[in-house]
Amino acid sequence: NAGVTQTPKFQVLKTGQSMTLQCAQDMNHEYMSWYRQDPGMGLRLIHYSVGAGITDQGEVPNGYNVSRSTTEDFPLRLLSAAPSQTSVYFCASSYSETANHGTGELFFGEGSRLTVL
Amino acid sequence: AQKVTQAQTEISVVEKEDVTLDCVYETRDTTYYLFWYKQPPSGELVFLIRRNSFDEQNEISGRYSWNFQKSTSSFNFTITASQVVDSAVYFCALTYFNFGNEKLTFGTGTRLTIIP
Numbered sequence: 001n002a003g004v005t006q007t008p009k010f011q012v013l014k015t016g017q018s019m020t021l022q023c024a025q026d027m028n029h030e031y032m033s034w035y036r037q038d039p040g041m042g043l044r045l046i047h048y049s050v051g052a053g054i055t056d057q058g059e060v061p062n063g064y065n066v067s068r069s070t071t072e073d074f075p076l077r078l079l080s081a082a083p084s085q086t087s088v089y090f091c092a093s094s095y096s097e098t099a100n101h102g103t104g105e106l107f108f109g110e111g112s113r114l115t116v117l
Numbered sequence: 118a119q120k121v122t123q124a125q126t127e128i129s130v131v132e133k134e135d136v137t138l139d140c141v142y143e144t145r146d147t148t149y150y151l152f153w154y155k156q157p158p159s160g161e162l163v164f165l166i167r168r169n170s171f172d173e174q175n176e177i178s179g180r181y182s183w184n185f186q187k188s189t190s191s192f193n194f195t196i197t198a199s200q201v202v203d204s205a206v207y208f209c210a211l212t213y214f215n216f217g218n219e220k221l222t223f224g225t226g227t228r229l230t231i232i233p
Contacts, residue, residue, distance in 0.1 A: 031219040042208060042223040050219055094218040106218040108162040
């Protein structure tokens with residue numbers, strides 16, 4: 001059971017380049033989210049999804065796109081990278097409460113460190 | 118809007134001392150969930166606990182305990198007899214009572230250093 005898998009773990013981009021951070025989970029979770037972590041600011045929600053085909057914006061969505069074509073995958077796209085997007089990105093997933101699973105944990109990937117020069 | 122405040126940016130204690138990490142939250146929702154996560158130096162996020170707003174009983178798990186007080190909007194975390202392995206950044210988080218944990222609001226974190 002791999003849990004939440006993020007790739008790549010490290011990436012360096014030049015300003016204006018585009019890239020996709022991949023996120024996959026094998027737990028059949030309905031709910032998935034992307035957060036960014038910056039020093040002194042905690043984690044902030046970028047985009048989230050409550051199921052395949054459904055996405056919505058979080059607190060800091062500008063400069064990012066997402067899609068959810070399958071339950072398992074939730075990629076985050078940077079269309080034109082900017083230095084302000086230098087950050088550590090975390091993908092997360094969780095069960096639906098109606099499924100009444102366990103502790104209510106939000107499962108995180110290991111993070112992707114992105115540097116934009 | 119929701120907000121989580123962790124006023125303690127950094128704390129250092131000597132090993133075996135007890136330490137309490139403060140978390141104060143703001144929400145207009147009458148039912149909600151509160152979380153604590155640990156981020157060790159390796160960078161991953163480790164789930165510690167989730168409490169719902171209608172259960173104000175304190176929770177104890179080994180050396181960890183949580184004090185939830187709705188009257189003061191606080192959800193404080195105490196580590197008893199701290200160990201070096203407890204050194205990490207600790208995040209408190211909040212979400213409204215919903216079907217999934219897709220929208221958490223995090224505090225800025227408290228960096229805890231345990232001095233051997």
